[in-house]
Amino acid sequence: MRAIRTASAALLATAAVALSAPAALAAPAEDGTGRNVTSFGFSVTPRTVAPGGTVTLTSDGCEVPSVTVTSGVFDTVTLTEGRPGSATVDADARIGAEYEIAFDCKGERGTTTLTVAPAHTTPPAPLTPHKGVKAGFGGSTGSDALGAAELAAGAALIAGALGTAVVLTRRRAGGRP
Numbered sequence: 001m002r003a004i005r006t007a008s009a010a011l012l013a014t015a016a017v018a019l020s021a022p023a024a025l026a027a028p029a030e031d032g033t034g035r036n037v038t039s040f041g042f043s044v045t046p047r048t049v050a051p052g053g054t055v056t057l058t059s060d061g062c063e064v065p066s067v068t069v070t071s072g073v074f075d076t077v078t079l080t081e082g083r084p085g086s087a088t089v090d091a092d093a094r095i096g097a098e099y100e101i102a103f104d105c106k107g108e109r110g111t112t113t114l115t116v117a118p119a120h121t122t123p124p125a126p127l128t129p130h131k132g133v134k135a136g137f138g139g140s141t142g143s144d145a146l147g148a149a150e151l152a153a154g155a156a157l158i159a160g161a162l163g164t165a166v167v168l169t170r171r172r173a174g175g176r177p
Helices: 002-026 148-173
Strands: 041-045 054-060 066-071 077-080 085-088 098-105 108-116
Touching: 041 108, 054 066, 054 077, 054 098, 066 085, 077 085
Parallel strands: none
Antiparallel strands: 041 054, 054 085, 066 077, 066 098, 098 108
């Protein structure tokens, strides 16, 4: 039985590695933010912009004096000696589209995406807090104190439960079902 479990685990592990290998080779490594991992750092801020808006492009860790940044949504920008640059997004950029931004450092290419969103012409209206819910008394009588009838009924229920428990325990100990 143990041999079957071991063989099954080995077969599942082999299948997982075999199925994931083509995907790992086909796609560049990503760091969880949608951009691939490179030997140099790069960023686009903000990551979402309106058509005609401006983004700041930065790069660090590239040994050559300039990094070329290209995209289908703005003109090519050259970042010189690690200084940030800016680019103006085309006014006719499609709202809701994601455009790839490519950073090139001596032939090594890193990419990220830029999302185009509609421009906000007016700020959103401030939220007004709502008042609390109008509720009833919270009980049938509107009083927090228990009456004598409720106390007596509760005591009777507790006494009955304890009496039943004692009777059942004695029956079981005496050998009777």
